[in-house]
Structures are given as C-alpha cells and as structure tokens.
Amino acid sequence: MECPRCKASAVILELKDVEIDYCPKCGGIWLDAGELERLLGDNARKIYSTFQKERFSKEKKLRCPACHRKMNKVVLISTRIDICPKNHGIWFDKGELQKVITAGDINSDVLKFLKDMFNNEIKE
Ligand SMILES: [Zn+2]
Ligand SMILES: [Zn+2]
Numbered sequence: 001m002e003c004p005r006c007k008a009s010a011v012i013l014e015l016k017d018v019e020i021d022y023c024p025k026c027g028g029i030w031l032d033a034g035e036l037e038r039l040l041g042d043n044a045r046k047i048y049s050t051f052q053k054e055r056f057s058k059e060k061k062l063r064c065p066a067c068h069r070k071m072n073k074v075v076l077i078s079t080r081i082d083i084c085p086k087n088h089g090i091w092f093d094k095g096e097l098q099k100v101i102t103a104g105d106i107n108s109d110v111l112k113f114l115k116d117m118f119n120n121e122i123k124e
Helices: 035-040 043-048 096-103 109-118
Strands: 011-015 018-022 029-032 072-076 079-083 089-092
Touching: 011 109, 018 035, 029 035, 029 096, 035 043, 079 096, 089 096, 096 109
Parallel strands: none
Antiparallel strands: 011 018, 018 029, 029 089, 072 079, 079 089
C-alpha cells in the first residue's frame, strides 16, 4: 500500500492478530474498515460516538489508498483523522491512534503495544 500522506510504501504489521498498514517514513497507520473494532472491541463504539465531521478544514485532503477518493476530515474525541467517504478505512497520522485511545480513556493493551512499537512517550 502507498502511504496517503507521504507516498512511501507501507509495511504490514500484526497487532493483536489484526494486520495494519504502517508507514515507516512518516509513522502513520492505516486501518481498514472494521479493524478498529477488532482492535478495541466494544470500546470502538465509545470512540465512534464522538465522531464529528469537520466541514471547513484547511488541511490538505489525503486520498484513500484503496479507492483514491479524497478522504473526509473527521474528529474523533479531540483528534482530527482522515476517513474514506466509501468507508474503506481510517488514516491516523503519527501518534494519532495513541492519542484517540488515550483521550478515550480506554483500557486496552493496544495502547501498550503501540507505545512499545513506536518507542515513544505519549505527550499529553
Ligand atoms: Zn507516510
Ligand atoms: Zn476508499
């Protein structure tokens, strides 16, 4: 897969039996539709309940790596992410997935895994 942010080739990582696409160049993560649910279980619903579409973002629109349509900017909890209008998946820039999980106060081993994977501290 080509990274929607920097166009580098993404690599596939396995996280709790879910294959995720990770860009080693910019540190972003692509989750296919349904993968967030598989990673977080019922907690994914808690996150989705905060979903807000952002209409007037000035940020550059990224294209979905699956269908190449321009993705929508949406806010989950307090983090702005990119989501395919055809629901192919969600793009998280570096650190954003950790931020969403942290802000959602979700008790999940995914967070530990992400921390280990990126070997960085979550700055909040
Ligand atoms: Zn990238
Ligand atoms: Zn798409």
